[in-house]
Amino acid sequence: MSAEPTLFEVIHSTRAMRRLKPDPVPKVLLDKILAAGICAPSGRNRQPWAFLVLREPAPKRFFADRYLSAMQKRFENSTLNPDDNSARARALRSTLHLAEHMHEVPVILLVCGERNWPLGVPPGWRVGRAPPSYASTLPCAQNILLAARALGLGACLTTLHQTFEIELCHYLRIPDDFGVAVAIPLGFPQGKFGPVTRRFASELTYYDTWGRKAQRKTPTGSA
Template sequence: MEFYEVLKTRRSIRSYKSDPVPEEALRRIAEAAQCAPSACNRQPWKLVAVRNAALRKKICEVYRNPFLAQAPVILLALGNASMAWQRPGDDHSIVEIDLGIMFEHAVLAATAEGLATCWICAFERAKMDAAAGIQAPWTVLAVSPLGYAAAEPTPYQRKPSAETFEIID
């Protein structure tokens, strides 16, 4: 799929088929995620593809929306704040920014593979870490189902570019 088509095709999907995700697709998604830039190239992330049914069930007990359980794979985006760069004079790492870039690479790669995703952050991190068996200094910052969409997505609405983009000469 051509790059701009990928951008226009990607949607947050909330209904999945149970069809398995090919391992080759998972590997290409991982490679795309590894291409993501990060501050000072620290790469303070891990991308985990969970196919194990028992672990997926535990994750779905933390985020109870049924569409997550429908997908044959759950992606976990792990961040490590102690590895991430900090802006001088600021006591907060930019792990969320670095991880966001990496996870978007993964989501776009999934779209190019004909797969669907839905970026999820609406969970209690401590509970998700415990369910997924993630130990500090790592933490789950984002989750996504990964699989084939059960239905065609509806067209999306975006603000006009005049509201979101400006050129200053």
């Protein structure tokens, strides 16, 4: 791959990078990544996002301790055979690695969203707190992942903070009308970027009616 990957090279190689070096992320790169994030579309262009960049040891440790506890609880009944080299086992190992080293990553980027979704529901009519504008904050988060990859930084979209979000918001003084949509650990990768493994779009695509696959072209070129 060339030094400056093309858009499609970036898209095809932006995968969850969970083994990150502790080396600092230069502010100029972080600024570029955030500038890409805010280019995302949002409902009525309200841009209902805000970013909280955790770089100091104390807030990172607060986040990391709770993230690790939640991850250990989630996988407490999972057994991992050291000889198992399946995709599932490798994913589980990297997931646990990130949880165990979260406090060491140079940046934990919290993409926060205004609690105003679904649009059009008057605040007084809602039951409970509205979610943090997922439909707008997730495109923003994806732009961030792509920009990080383009700049040679590893990142991973995580959501396990939802199990301790109230405590997290209180600790970080996030106002009640905002929530944390995703948490993105960010740093230079220990390993190499590689292609993502996904099902083929053609397996999942129908034309005009659900279930109708694309017609194969005949040798003469007609459908």
